[in-house]
Amino acid sequence: MKRQFHKYLFIFAILSGHFFAPAQGSSQQFNLRDSVLTRGNVCRLYGLKFDIGTCELSKSSFVLLDSLVYFLKKNSAVAIEIQRFGDDTNPYRSMRLGHCRALNIKKYLELNGIEGMRLIAKSYGLTRPLISDTEIKKAKSKEEMEALKSYNIRTELQITEAP
Secondary structure, three states: OOEEOOOEEEOOEEEOOEEEOOOOOOOOOEEEOOOEEOOOOEEEEOOOOEOOOOOOEOHHHHHHHHHHHHHHHHOOOOEEEEEEEOOOOOHHHHHHHHHHHHHHHHHHHHHOOOOHHHEEEEEEEOOOOOOOHHHHHOOOOHHHHHHHHHHHOEEEEEEEEOO
16 A cells, blocks of 8 residues: 655655765755655655664664654554664674564654554564675775675664554
8 A cells, every 4th residue: 555645854764765864064954856655665764873782773763763753643654663683793792682672762763752562673683684794704904894895784663553
């Protein structure tokens, strides 16, 4: 089922099925263009940060999450799965930390008025990397390798219900 959404002004935009957060130092405002949301769309969040090695959301993430709250309140028929992905340094720890972080995102949304029934929190660990280990190993420097690995550590939202 598809639905056309109106223009909103807030932190991320839906373009080609992805939420894009602003780069650091930008105005942190995007115009949400008319977009069609459908069940199954996967939306990648950029700019969502956690304190290193913990489940605690960084204060810089609150503006982005508040924008998501606004979006979900305006679109009460939309439900999402919050998906966290990690890296391959410690698969067990990556899965646990990812689950904890996804739950904290869900908790933040619930504390700000989004019904828990509309939210699912899951960790996928390193099961769906954006960049394969083969490609990462081709990096020319340690810095490049770390940068490539960082793409696999991410938060995605999947639309599970749409009007």
